[in-house]
Amino acid sequence: MSTVEDLDINPRIKTSLKKVGLTTFGQILTLSIQDIQRLAKLSQGEVTGVKTAIAQQVVCHPNITALDIQRGTEKCPKDLKIVKLSTGCQQIDEALRGGILTQGITEISGESAAGKTQLCLQLCITVQLPREQGGLSGGAAYICTEDAFPSKRLGQMISFFKQRSAEHQQVAFGDNIFIEHIPDLDALNSCIHQKLPHLLSGGSVKLVIIDSVAALFRCDYELKDMYRRSKHMASLAASLQQLSSKYCLPIVCVNQVTDSMTGTVKKTIPALGLAWSNQLTCRLSLSRTGREVDLPKRTLSGALIGGFSTSVRSLEVVFAPHLPNITLMYVIDQEGIKALT
Ligand SMILES: Nc1ncnc2c1ncn2[C@@H]1O[C@H](COP(=O)(O)OP(=O)(O)OP(=O)(O)O)[C@@H](O)[C@H]1O
Ligand SMILES: [Mg+2]
Known part of the structure; x- marks a missing residue:
């Protein structure tokens, strides 16, 4: 699961991102919020929402402490x-x-x-x-x-x-x-x-x-x-x-x-x-x-x-x-x- 298609976000935002070629998680995570705003014509809140949705998908380890590892x-x-x-x-x-x-x-x-x-x-x-x-x-x-x-x-x-x-x-x-x-x-x-x-x-x-x-x-x-x-x-x-x-x-x-x-x-x-x-x-x-x-x-x-x-x-x-x-x-x-x- 690593494209915007897999994200649970507003379809209008998905379309805007795809239109400018921002389809993969990697592309979105490596650009700044401002750059994505400018390219896809989205608001700051919308881009932050996209980044948060991606973060929730890619984090696979639950919260663990050094003591748990030790x-x-x-x-x-x-x-x-x-x-x-x-x-x-x-x-x-x-x-x-x-x-x-x-x-x-x-x-x-x-x-x-x-x-x-x-x-x-x-x-x-x-x-x-x-x-x-x-x-x-x-x-x-x-x-x-x-x-x-x-x-x-x-x-x-x-x-x-x-x-x-x-x-x-x-x-x-x-x-x-x-x-x-x-x-x-x-x-x-x-x-x-x-x-x-x-x-x-x-x-x-x-x-x-x-x-x-x-x-x-x-x-x-x-x-x-x-x-x-x-x-x-x-x-x-x-x-x-x-x-x-x-x-x-x-x-x-x-x-x-x-x-x-x-x-x-x-x-x-x-x-x-x-x-x-x-x-x-x-x-x-x-x-x-x-x-x-x-x-x-x-x-x-x-x-x-x-x-x-x-x-x-x-x-x-x-x-x-x-x-x-x-x-x-x-x-x-x-x-x-x-x-x-
Ligand atoms: N077959 C055996 N049955 C019972 N105890 C044994 C047997 N073989 C060795 N031991 C015990 O192990 C001891 C020797 O331990 P080991 O050879 O591991 O010593 P070490 O700490 O390596 O000493 P060094 O620094 O001299 O090499 C003997 O004194 C004996 O008490
Ligand atoms: Mg010895």
């Missing part, structure tokens, strides 16, 4: 909804309002054994699920910089994940994860500027994980090179942001923590400092609480074969554009990461 409420049109990637745990997804943002860089920081790699492995599985199940229907690129990729642990997680639903049984989750081992920053640069764009342009990879960014920057730069290091980090983060926006996918970067002294109080803060933090869209911080719980150990078929004691961990949203600062407790078992209920 929260993805029912009022938010589908094309404006911000897609999230499920973490694989319903309670964690609910706390994160759907999961990991599919735009920008999400950092997962935390001490050793906090569960950073476990969460990343879980995302490599969930990303392969269809949209309606919280995935992005694509594979993952996993860039390892420190330890070897934990293939055995991924295999275990996949086996347990497949038990959750009959339709997952036939999916070869392990075949859609592209692993790259990176020994230094030069290799990371060439991976991000050459290999990764090539891989992402194929459209089958919908998640990029770097585990971890801190290790390379810590090793390759000395303390006196801080300025150069900051510039390098900013340019790397900018390239990652560009990839995220071009291919509409989440980039997840793992970061370690360092000790910081405030007076006599010692606390841990994410490594790499402000130059890196300023480039992030969202920061999640994982840590071990020191509290232990006993969890059951089961076979793939669900039979109980014993138990084990594990640390209760916490996941804190340090900052995110769509979330308040919240903390929730979780544990890691054979299946992966799950909220403590």
Whole structure:
């Protein structure tokens, strides 16, 4: 519907507009009221009426607020909804309002054994699920910089994940994860500027994980090179942001923590400092609480074969554009990461 013929206005006005060739909405909207008055010999009130009638036809979105878009409420049109990637745990997804943002860089920081790699492995599985199940229907690129990729642990997680639903049984989750081992920053640069764009342009990879960014920057730069290091980090983060926006996918970067002294109080803060933090869209911080719980150990078929004691961990949203600062407790078992209920 885009011609004056479709408007519910006085037929005399329609005829006047058509006589001078003003037939489409585009023509009428791009001319000023005075120009249309002069050309079609209409009054100011009549032309304003025509413009208002057109505006009512072309406005297709109801009044929505930024909060509606941010929260993805029912009022938010589908094309404006911000897609999230499920973490694989319903309670964690609910706390994160759907999961990991599919735009920008999400950092997962935390001490050793906090569960950073476990969460990343879980995302490599969930990303392969269809949209309606919280995935992005694509594979993952996993860039390892420190330890070897934990293939055995991924295999275990996949086996347990497949038990959750009959339709997952036939999916070869392990075949859609592209692993790259990176020994230094030069290799990371060439991976991000050459290999990764090539891989992402194929459209089958919908998640990029770097585990971890801190290790390379810590090793390759000395303390006196801080300025150069900051510039390098900013340019790397900018390239990652560009990839995220071009291919509409989440980039997840793992970061370690360092000790910081405030007076006599010692606390841990994410490594790499402000130059890196300023480039992030969202920061999640994982840590071990020191509290232990006993969890059951089961076979793939669900039979109980014993138990084990594990640390209760916490996941804190340090900052995110769509979330308040919240903390929730979780544990890691054979299946992966799950909220403590
Ligand atoms: N099969 C499993 N069953 C139960 N818990 C497991 C299993 N595999 C790993 N974990 C738990 O996960 C922890 C390791 O988590 P993860 O590898 O994610 O740490 P991380 O935060 O990546 O640490 P780092 O910074 O050293 O890489 C182990 O300490 C253990 O508690
Ligand atoms: Mg790790």
